[in-house]
Amino acid sequence: MADTKKNSASSKACVTMFSGKGGVGKTTCAAATALHYASSGQKTLALSTDATPSLSHIFSKPVLEKPQMVQGSLYLNELGTDEVEQMWDEKFGKQVYDVFSTFVAIDYTQFVEFTTSILPGLSDEFMVDYIRELSLKDDWDNIVWDTAPLGQTLTLLQTPAMLLEHLKLAPRIYTKLKVAKISKEPILNIVSRWQKLSADEMDFLQNRVKFVLVTIPEALAVEQLESVFFQLCRYGLRVEQLIINNVIKADDSEFLKTKAAQQKKYLNIMHEKYADIPVVEVPLFPYELRGWDRLKEVEKILFP
Numbered sequence: 001m002a003d004t005k006k007n008s009a010s011s012k013a014c015v016t017m018f019s020g021k022g023g024v025g026k027t028t029c030a031a032a033t034a035l036h037y038a039s040s041g042q043k044t045l046a047l048s049t050d051a052t053p054s055l056s057h058i059f060s061k062p063v064l065e066k067p068q069m070v071q072g073s074l075y076l077n078e079l080g081t082d083e084v085e086q087m088w089d090e091k092f093g094k095q096v097y098d099v100f101s102t103f104v105a106i107d108y109t110q111f112v113e114f115t116t117s118i119l120p121g122l123s124d125e126f127m128v129d130y131i132r133e134l135s136l137k138d139d140w141d142n143i144v145w146d147t148a149p150l151g152q153t154l155t156l157l158q159t160p161a162m163l164l165e166h167l168k169l170a171p172r173i174y175t176k177l178k179v180a181k182i183s184k185e186p187i188l189n190i191v192s193r194w195q196k197l198s199a200d201e202m203d204f205l206q207n208r209v210k211f212v213l214v215t216i217p218e219a220l221a222v223e224q225l226e227s228v229f230f231q232l233c234r235y236g237l238r239v240e241q242l243i244i245n246n247v248i249k250a251d252d253s254e255f256l257k258t259k260a261a262q263q264k265k266y267l268n269i270m271h272e273k274y275a276d277i278p279v280v281e282v283p284l285f286p287y288e289l290r291g292w293d294r295l296k297e298v299e300k301i302l303f304p
Contacts, residue, residue: 042073
């Protein structure tokens with residue numbers, strides 16, 4: 001993986017997004033990458049938006065404050081579902097409700113429950129916006145973003161584009177709604193702001209976020225990768241690196257020989273199919289990768 005250095009002419013933090021299906025070692029690779037950037041003196045935030053975050057477990061550092069300093073220039077933050085919903089509610093909830101309630105009779109509590117369960121894309125939209133705004137501040141040189149498992153991440157990535165398509169038709173839909181019910185602001189003014197927000201988020205994802213996919217050398221993982229690359233390409237998002245985790249390097253037992261032979265087939269497929277991007281193999285370790293010293297071992301592999 002290439003080192004990320006902050007552009008001296010810009011205060012924007014470099015954002016690296018780690019994605020992969022659950023259990024492939026995505027969070028471990030994200031943690032080792034954050035450790036690498038911080039070790040070179042860059043102020044780095046390791047941020048998890050997984051509903052069941054495990055960054056603090058991997059760093060062996062409980063999150064007592066947000067962000068929590070891990071060591072030196074490295075900080076940690078975990079945003080769970082409740083926290084994300086609360087932040088979305090504070091920034092966007094009442095504004096969205098203001099428009100929604102002009103044509104549907106619903107109280108605010110029911111509305112929040114509805115948007116977070118039936119329309120989860122709205123909170124996903126907020127999450128992209130939250131990371132974008134975080135990257136524009138002077139607080140960080142690097143943000144290493146550990147996302148939710150792959151299916152949820154693809155939904156999150158699609159949300160800005162989907163919303164933008166909807167908003168192209170919004171003026172027709174909302175023309176008869178002159179002003180918002182509560183704020184009395186013209187509806188089309190609110191819609192116009194949403195259009196700009198969605199466009200800004202797509203620009204952020206396309207031009208400012210480095211996508212790193214983490215996978216394992218198994219049949220299902222290989223099949224899923226093709227679909228993932230297609231979806232990312234569809235929205236103009238390019239994968240900067242593919243990390244293949246849990247690769248068996250030793251063959252000192254019959255079990256390991258057999259397993260390594262199985263993996264070889266899938267390793268060859270991925271190296272050949274994705275030859276245009278850097279592919280890194282991380283070996284299967286005989287112990288749990290937790291704590292500073294263990295993460296340093298992974299760092300040396302990702303950044304030889």
